[in-house]
Every structure is written in structure tokens, then in C-alpha cells.
Amino acid sequence: MKDFWRLFTSFFRVALRREMAYRGTFFAGIVGQWLSYGATFFGIYIMVSSFHILGGWNGSEVLMLYGLSVMSYAIGASFFYNFSSGLAGRIRSGEFDASLTKPIHPFLHEVFSAGYNIGYISHFTVSLVIMAISLASISFQPTVQSIFFLFSAVLGAALIQGAALIASSTMSFFSVGSNPIADFLLWDVKEFTNYPITVFPKGIQFVLTFILPFAFMNFYPASALLGKAIPKGYPGILPYLSPVVGALAFALSILLWNWGLKHYKSTGS
Numbered sequence: 001m002k003d004f005w006r007l008f009t010s011f012f013r014v015a016l017r018r019e020m021a022y023r024g025t026f027f028a029g030i031v032g033q034w035l036s037y038g039a040t041f042f043g044i045y046i047m048v049s050s051f052h053i054l055g056g057w058n059g060s061e062v063l064m065l066y067g068l069s070v071m072s073y074a075i076g077a078s079f080f081y082n083f084s085s086g087l088a089g090r091i092r093s094g095e096f097d098a099s100l101t102k103p104i105h106p107f108l109h110e111v112f113s114a115g116y117n118i119g120y121i122s123h124f125t126v127s128l129v130i131m132a133i134s135l136a137s138i139s140f141q142p143t144v145q146s147i148f149f150l151f152s153a154v155l156g157a158a159l160i161q162g163a164a165l166i167a168s169s170t171m172s173f174f175s176v177g178s179n180p181i182a183d184f185l186l187w188d189v190k191e192f193t194n195y196p197i198t199v200f201p202k203g204i205q206f207v208l209t210f211i212l213p214f215a216f217m218n219f220y221p222a223s224a225l226l227g228k229a230i231p232k233g234y235p236g237i238l239p240y241l242s243p244v245v246g247a248l249a250f251a252l253s254i255l256l257w258n259w260g261l262k263h264y265k266s267t268g269s
Contacts, residue, residue: 031122041066041130055199060137061226066194067131068218072154074123076161083114084165088172097266107257138226146225152243153221159246160217163253164190170253173260190214198231205231209238216245 041063054062087110090096099106099113135142168186189207193214197205208215209231216238223230224239 041126055196056228057196058138060134061222061228062195063130064134064222064226065196065218067127067134068154068157068222069190069193070123070130071127072157072217073161074120074127075154075158077123077165078117078120080111080162080165081120082117083111084169086114087169088175091172091264094266096264106261107254140226149221149240150225153225156242156244156246157217157221159250160213160242163246163249164214166250166253166257170257170260173264190217193218196228198229202231205234209234213245213249216242 057065087096090110096106096110099109102109164186168183189212192200192204192208197208197215197219200208205215208219220230220239221242222228230236230238
């Protein structure tokens with residue numbers, strides 16, 4: 001474990017120096033992300049506020065869903081986005097074969113060598129502001145228990161986000177390029193969780209709970225935190241399972257990636 005952390009910190013320092021080599025570009029990117037997510041933030045708020053209540057949630061409460069989603073994505077993607085988006089290119093160029101010769105597992109080498117993406121600090125700071133505004137507007141009174149619950153829920157959600165990125169990268173072993181199906185499942189389906197899933201048909205609720213468990217990133221923990229109802233007929237324990245679901249999803253994504261690795265055939269480049 002000591003060697004693992006030493007290796008991680010070494011790669012982290014390399015990533016930090018790489019980003020800081022072009023500081024103007026780095027900070028311009030952060031400002032751009034602030035403006036982009038800020039615009040989405042206001043768009044969702046204005047839309048929900050025009051309806052006053054959406055599935056029993058007001059505008060400020062819906063923004064809590066958005067804030068949780070962005071925060072968990074910032075954490076998960078900071079570790080796995082570079083790895084996920086770059087794997088296909090490395091396989092196509094033949095660079096991936098070098099990972100097979102290293103004294104650590106190819107997955108760890110790919111993740112570490114891809115680097116930690118510190119640019120996601122913009123997502124994280126935006127999400128903090130959004131969640132602070134949301135909780136303040138509903139006069140939320142924090143307690144030790146609620147803070148611990150929120151922390152564990154964000155951790156579980158980040159594992160789900162990371163699992164989605166890892167699972168999507170597995171397609172690179174077969175398609176050696178972008179895969180529209182993986183992109184749809186990873187990006188488009190998650191858009192449903194910007195709103196309470198109780199406003200969607202039962203089929204979508206089921207998919208977002210038991211097949212692609214994106215609702216555990218924000219809807220279920222926010223329901224427990226804000227005292228909101230979950231879909232009728234669903235177990236009452238669901239809002240408290242985000243850490244468990246996150247750990248299971250992450251473990252399954254690693255197994256899926258290793259399965260793809262076993263079927264990998266070098267491009268011969």
C-alpha cells in the first residue's frame with residue numbers, strides 16, 4: 001500500500017506540473033466551466049421555478065440534485081476521465097501495449113499515466129456554490145449525522161461516476177474508437193437525474209435504480225436529506241445505499257475492464 005501511494009503521488013505531481021506549464025489556458029478553462037455550469041444552473045432553476053413544484057420538489061431542492069451530480073462527477077472524472085477518453089487512442093497507436101509490460105496491473109498503469117485532471121476543480125467549486133445556495137434557501141439545519149451522510153453519499157456517487165467512465169472505456173478494446181452506445185448510456189441517460197425521477201414513467205425509474213443506478217448519485221440521498229418521497233413500492237432503505245451501490249458498481253466496472261483486457265488483441269502498430 002505504501003508503494004501504491006508513492007506511485008500515485010509521483011504521477012499526481014507530474015500531472016500538476018503539466019497543467020501549470022500553461023497556466024493561462026488552465027485558468028481560462030476553469031472560468032469557461034464556471035460560465036457553462038452556471039448557465040445550466042440558472043436554466044434549471046428558472047424552468048423548475050416556472051412550474052413552482054416538480055414532482056413535489058421546488059426549484060431550490062431540484063438544484064440540490066444538480067449540485068450532487070456535478071460534485072460527484074468532478075471527483076470521479078478527475079481520476080478517470082483522462083484514462084477513459086484517451087484509452088482508445090492509446091490502443092489505436094499501439095502505446096497501450098507498453099502497459100502490458102509494466103510491473104503493475106495495466107489498469108493501474110493506464111490510470112496513473114493518464115494523470116489526475118485537476119481541471120475538475122472548476123466543477124467542484126461550482127457544485128459547492130450550487131449546493132450551498134440550495135441548502136440555504138430551504139433553511140436546512142446541518143447536523144453531524146447529516147454531514148456524515150452527505151459525505152458518504154458523495155463518495156458513493158463519485159464511485160458510480162468513476163464506474164461509468166471505466167465501463168465506457170472497456171468498449172475501446174473492441175471498437176478502438178468512440179462508441180455511440182456507450183456515450184448514450186454515460187452522458188444522455190444521466191441527464192434524467194437532473195430532475196426527481198418520480199416525474200418519469202415507471203420504466204425509467206426502474207432503469208435508473210436497478211440497471212444503470214444513476215439515481216443513487218443524487219436522487220435517493222437527496223430524498224433522505226430533504227425528507228422527500230421515493231417511487232411507490234420501492235424499499236425504504238434505498239436512499240441510504242449510495243455508498244454500497246457505488247462500491248458494487250465500481251467493482252463490477254473493474255471486472256468488466258479486466259474482461260475486455262482478456263479479449264484485447266494488439267493493433268500491431
